[in-house]
Amino acid sequence: MKVVLQNLTKQFPGRNKQPGVTAVNNFNFEIPDGELIGLLGPSGCGKSTVLNMLCGLQKPSAGRIFFGEEDVTDLPPEKRGVGMVFQNYALYPHLTVLQNILFPLQNLKGEQKLSKQEMTDRALEAAKLVQIDMLLDRKPSELSGGQQQRVAIARALVKMPRVLLLDEPLSNLDARLRLQTREEIRRIQQETHITTIFVTHDQEEAMSISDHIVVMNAGVFQQMGKPQEVYDDPVNLFVAKFLGTPPINVFDGEVRGEALFIGADRVLDVPGVRDGAVTVGIRPEGFLLRDGGALRCRLKAVEIMGRDKSIVAENPACQSPTIRAIISAEVSCDVSQTEIGFDIKPQKLCLFEPESGARIRFAAK
C-alpha cells in the first residue's frame, strides 16, 4: 500500500500565551508500496507527530493522507488498518504474551470476526515470525527488552495491517541488541512486504535498513532518497551534518577565481562557482594523506580502529575544534610529525551557502 502525504501540517496551539508549535510543516511526499522508509530527524522535530497523524491518533491541522487511492485523513484509527509499535512498546502488563498478541484480533467485529481457532492460529503465526513462540505464556515483565520489542511487533502485525508504523522501536535496547533487532525488523519487513515507516533519530539505524530515508528538521521536510544518495548528495548543510559517523568536517572557506581556498590553502578547483565566502563540508573518508597535500593541518593523534585509521587533526578554519579523517589502515602515517597534508576527493566535498546552508553545486572534475 503506497502512502501519500499531501500538504500535511500539524500545529499545536500555544498555552498560557506561549506561541504555538508547528510540529509538522507542509509535508509532501510519497512512500512507495512495500518499502521500508526511515523517517529521520533530531529529537523533537515532529517525527512522532507524523506517525500519530498517519495512524489517526492525531488530526492534521491541514493536508490529506492517502493509503493507496483511499483518502484516510478523516478515518478513525481502527478503520485505517495500521499497526503501530510504540517507543515504550505499550504491552499490556497484566496480559500474557499470547493475550497481548490476540488483543487486536479480539476487537474485530462483524464480517471480520474470527473464530477462536483462527485467532490462535494467526497469533501463533505472528509469534513465529518474530521468533517468540516459546514465550507465549510469559507476562511482559518477564521478558527482556528485545523480546518485548518482538511481542510489540507481533501485536502490530497480527491484524495484517496495510501500513506498519514503528516509533523509535530500538531506542530502549542496548547497542548489541539494537544491531540485531534492526536486522530482524528488516527481515520481517521483507517477508511480509508491508509498507513500513520506521522513525528514528539515529541516522546509522535509518541508513542501514531503509529502502529510502526521509530527513526532517524542526517540522520541515529536508530530503528524501536512497540512504547512499542522501549521504553522498545532501541538499543542505543540515542533512550533510546529520548523516554520517564520524560526522562531516565543516570549514569556513572562500571561492576566488573558481578555486576553493580553506585558510591560505588552495584546496580544489570549483568551476562555475561565484566568488565569495562558502561553507565547506568534507566527509571523513574524503581525505587522502600526502606529504605536501593541498590542505595543511596540525596532527593531533592517530587512532587505530582495526580496518581503518582515524586521524585527528586541527585546522583554524574548521568550525569544530578537531578534524577527523578516516584512511585505510595500510597507509602509514608518521605520528611524530606535527604538520600533515591532505588532498581532497572532490566527490566527498560539498559547498554550502554560509547563511542559508543551501547546497552550491559545482562540476567536479
Place this chain on the structure above:
Amino acid sequence: MENRDTKAWLYLLPAILFLGVFMIYPLVDVVVYSFEQGYNSASQSFSGVGFFNFSYVLRDPYFLQALKNTFILVIITVPVSTAFALLISVALSSIKKLQDLFQTVYFLPYVTNTLAVGLVFMILFKRTPYSDGLVNLLIGWFGGEAVDFIDGPYWAKMFVLCFYTVWVVLPFKILVLTSALASVDRNYYNAARVDGTSRGRIFRKITLPMISPMLFYLVITGFIGAFKAYSDAVALFGTNLNAAGMNTIVGYVYDMLYGNSGGYPSFASAAAILLFLIVLTITCINLLVKNRSAKN
C-alpha cells in the same frame, strides 16, 4: 553487620516504644479483660476466667442488633460507594473543561466535619413540627407518602444511614481513583485505539486491571472502615442508639464502657475482640480473593 543491626534497632526504638505503650499493651489488656468474668476497673478485681463474657455478648439482643446493622451497612455501602466512586472518577477524568472545579466539589465532603454533614442530613431527612424535611417534600411532589427517616421504620433509618455513609466515604475514594486513572500510561490507550478497541472493552480489559490494586485497597479499607462505623450513626440518630435500634458494634462497645448502661469493660472487651475477629476474617478473605485474581 552486627553493628548495623544494633543501629537499625536503635532507629526503630522510638516507634517500638510508642507502639508498645499505646497499641500492643492495650491490645493485650483487652484480650485479657475479655476472658475475665466481671472485671471491675476500680477495684482491679474479677470473679473468674472463661468464655462467659463472649457468651453473654453473643446472647445480648442489643449486640445482635448492632451486629446485624453493621453487616447491612458494610454489605451495602462498600460496593455502592466503590461503584459510585468509580463511575464519578471515570466521568471526571474524561471531561476536560472545569475538571478542577468538579474535583473540588466532589472533594468538599471530605474536609467537612462529620457532624456538620450530619446536620445537613437532618435538614434533608428530619421531620419537625414545621416540615417533613426536604426529601419528604420531594416524595410528596411525586405523590408518595411521607416517611419518618429519623424516628420511623427500620428500613428508612437504615437507608439514611447507608446514604450518609456512602456520602461521607465517597470523596476519598474518588480522590484515590482519579489519581489512579490519571496514572495509567496514555500509551496503553493509544495502542488500544489503533487496534480498534471499543470503549467498553478498553475500560474492562485495560483500565480496570490497571487500577485494580487501588480498587482492592479501597474495598479492604472500606470494609474495615464500615465495620468500625459509629460516629455516623450518632450524627444522625443521637447517642442513644440502642433505643433507636441503629447501634453498631463499635457503638455497643462504647455503650458497654461509658454509655447509659455502661461500666462493663469485660463485655466491651469481648465485643471488641469479636469485631476484631470479624474484620480479620473479612480482610483475609479479601486478600485471598485479590491474590487469586492477580494470578489469573
